[in-house]
Amino acid sequence: MMESIIPPTDHNVGKCMNAILPVRDALDVINGKWKLPIIISLTFGNKRFSEMAREIPAITDRMLSKELRDLEMNELVKRTVYDSVPVVVEYSLTPYGASLKKVIEELRMWGVEHRKRILGKA
Amino acid sequence: MMESIIPPTDHNVGKCMNAILPVRDALDVINGKWKLPIIISLTFGNKRFSEMAREIPAITDRMLSKELRDLEMNELVKRTVYDSVPVVVEYSLTPYGASLKKVIEELRMWGVEHRKRILGKA
DNA sequence: GTAAGTACTATACTAATGTATAGCTCTATA
DNA sequence: TATAGAGCTATACATTAGTATAGTACTTAC
Numbered sequence: 001m002m003e004s005i006i007p008p009t010d011h012n013v014g015k016c017m018n019a020i021l022p023v024r025d026a027l028d029v030i031n032g033k034w035k036l037p038i039i040i041s042l043t044f045g046n047k048r049f050s051e052m053a054r055e056i057p058a059i060t061d062r063m064l065s066k067e068l069r070d071l072e073m074n075e076l077v078k079r080t081v082y083d084s085v086p087v088v089v090e091y092s093l094t095p096y097g098a099s100l101k102k103v104i105e106e107l108r109m110w111g112v113e114h115r116k117r118i119l120g121k122a
Numbered sequence: 123m124m125e126s127i128i129p130p131t132d133h134n135v136g137k138c139m140n141a142i143l144p145v146r147d148a149l150d151v152i153n154g155k156w157k158l159p160i161i162i163s164l165t166f167g168n169k170r171f172s173e174m175a176r177e178i179p180a181i182t183d184r185m186l187s188k189e190l191r192d193l194e195m196n197e198l199v200k201r202t203v204y205d206s207v208p209v210v211v212e213y214s215l216t217p218y219g220a221s222l223k224k225v226i227e228e229l230r231m232w233g234v235e236h237r238k239r240i241l242g243k244a
Numbered sequence: 245g246t247a248a249g250t251a252c253t254a255t256a257c258t259a260a261t262g263t264a265t266a267g268c269t270c271t272a273t274a
Numbered sequence: 275t276a277t278a279g280a281g282c283t284a285t286a287c288a289t290t291a292g293t294a295t296a297g298t299a300c301t302t303a304c
Binding site: 015016017019020021022023024025026027029031032033036037040041043044055056057096099100102103104106107108109110111112113114115117118 | 137138139141142143144145146147148149151153155158159162163165166177178179218221222224225226228229230231232233234235236237239240
C-alpha cells in the first residue's frame with residue numbers, strides 16, 4: 001500500500017485552494033489557545049468575567065479580557081452591562097458564536113481520541 | 123429575550139472542563155496558521171515539498187519545512203524518501219492524519235458561511 | 245477598617261510564530 | 275557553462291501570543 005511516487009502533476013491546485021481558503025477564514029477568527037475554550041464556556045450559559053476566569057483552566061485576566069474583546073468585535077460574543085448597584089457585566093454567545101457548536105463537537109471528539117492515543121503510549 | 127443576569131452559581135464547572143480539555147488537546151496538535159492547510163493539501167493526494175509550497179497560498183519554505191516536521195512527529199504525516207536518481211521525497215497523510223477529515227469539513231463549512239457574512243458587510 | 249470580590253487595565257517580559265533573504269547539493273536541460 | 279528545478283537549511287528579524295505580576299475603583303461582608 002501507499003505506493004505512488006507522485007501522480008503526473010494533477011490539476012487539483014484549484015480544488016485544494018477551495019478547501020484551504022475557507023478553513024483559513026475560520027482559523028482567523030478562532031485561532032489561538034483561548035478563543036474556543038471561552039466560547040465553550042459560554043455554551044454552558046451566560047457568564048461573568050470572573051466566572052469564566054475560574055472555569056477556564058489557567059487563563060489569565062489579561063488574556064480573557066483581550067480575547068473577549070476580539071470575540072466581541074467578530075460578533076461571536078455579546079457583552080451586556082447591567083447598571084445594577086455593583087455593575088454586573090454578562091457575556092453571552094451570539095447566535096453566530098453558537099453556530100460553532102458542530103465545529104467544536106468534532107474537535108472535542110477528535111481530542112478525546114487523541115488523548116487516549118497519547119496516554120496509551122506513555 | 124436573552125434575559126438572565128446570571129443564574130445562581132451553577133455547578134457545571136466540571137462539565138465545562140470536560141468539554142474544554144479535549145478541545146485543547148486537539149488544538150495542541152493542529153494549532154497555528156499552517157498545519158490544517160498542509161493536512162488539507164495532503165487530503166488531495168501525496169505531495170512533494172515543492173508541490174505543497176506552490177499549492178498552499180503564501181507559505182514560505184521555512185514554515186512548510188518546520189510544520190511538516192511537527193506533523194511528522196505527531197504522526198499525522200508520513201515522510202517517505204525514495205532513493206531514485208534525483209532523490210524524491212513524498213509526504214502523505216497517515217490514517218491518523220486522515221481522521222481529521224470531519225473536523226476539517228466542519229471548519230470549512232463554517233468558514234464558507236463566515237466569508238459570506240463578511241463580504242456581505244463590505 | 246480590613247479583607248475579599250467584581251471587572252478590569254497597565255507594565256514588562258518571554259516564547260512562539262511568521263517573514264525575508266540567501267544559500268546548499270544535486271540533476272537535468274538548453 | 276549557465277539556468278532552473280527539487281528539497282531543503284541558515285540567519286536575521288518583526289510580529290503576535292502568551293505569562294507574570296500588580297494595581298485601580300467600587301462594594302459588600304466581617
